[in-house]
Amino acid sequence: MIFKSKLLNEDEVRRALTRIAHEVIEKNKGVDRLCFVGIHTRGISLAKRLVDLVEKFEGKRVPMGILDITLYRDDLSEIGLQPKVRETRIPFDLGGKAVVLVDDVLYTGRTARAALDALIDQGRPSRIYLAVLVDRGHRELPIRADFVGKNLPTSKSEVVKVKTLEDDGEDAVELWEVEAS
Ligand SMILES: O=P(O)(O)OC[C@H]1O[C@H](OP(=O)(O)OP(=O)(O)O)[C@H](O)[C@@H]1O
Numbered sequence: 577m578i579f580k581s582k583l584l585n586e587d588e589v590r591r592a593l594t595r596i597a598h599e600v601i602e603k604n605k606g607v608d609r610l611c612f613v614g615i616h617t618r619g620i621s622l623a624k625r626l627v628d629l630v631e632k633f634e635g636k637r638v639p640m641g642i643l644d645i646t647l648y649r650d651d652l653s654e655i656g657l658q659p660k661v662r663e664t665r666i667p668f669d670l671g672g673k674a675v676v677l678v679d680d681v682l683y684t685g686r687t688a689r690a691a692l693d694a695l696i697d698q699g700r701p702s703r704i705y706l707a708v709l710v711d712r713g714h715r716e717l718p719i720r721a722d723f724v725g726k727n728l729p730t731s732k733s734e735v736v737k738v739k740t741l742e743d744d745g746e747d748a749v750e751l752w753e754v755e756a757s
């Protein structure tokens with residue numbers, strides 16, 4: 577892959593997360609019954625950031641879980657006999673909760689679709705929202721995000737890479753081009 581440009585720098589990523597945290601609080605009318613569930617991999621780091629920001633703004637720490645969607649993918653039969661399953665951990669009752677699912681990039685919508693199935697297998701929230709740092713378009717399913725850090729128009733030959741301090745040592749969003757083979 578060939579690096580093209582930096583789309584968001586550290587400050588822009590942090591500002592986008594701060595705005596999402598404020599929007600979540602506003603839309604949910606506070607933090608009652610609110611919780612966050614991060615989707616592997618970088619959705620988890622971003623969900624932790626949002627929990628910290630909500631605590632900073634509202635003075636209350638809301639619960640957080642992590643979700644692996646591997647077994648719910650619609651291409652599971654194509655990815656081999658031993659898919660790499662990571663941890664799902666939701667250490668609280670989802671019943672009646674307003675859940676914010678968190679992912680780094682929204683593209684075809686297939687991960688978000690799988691995440692809804694994976695989440696609903698764990699309990700029955702009263703409301704599920706979707707928050708993403710980047711919406712790059714090209715949806716293949718009728719899925720949209722409730723909270724978007726940045727809408728970034730892209731072409732299908734491009735890849736958006738979100739980097740986080742926790743996973744990659746820096747906060748950034750980069751645009752890469754897939755090399756033609
Ligand atoms: O809307 P979609 O077309 O499903 O694409 C978005 C998903 O793709 C990436 O995950 P990836 O499968 O690369 O896994 P990773 O986050 O663990 O690297 C990204 O983190 C999103 O979860």
Ligand SMILES: O=c1cc[nH]c(=O)[nH]1
Binds near residue numbers: 681683712738
């Ligand atoms: O560009 C893309 C597409 C899917 N997932 C990503 O992380 N980036």
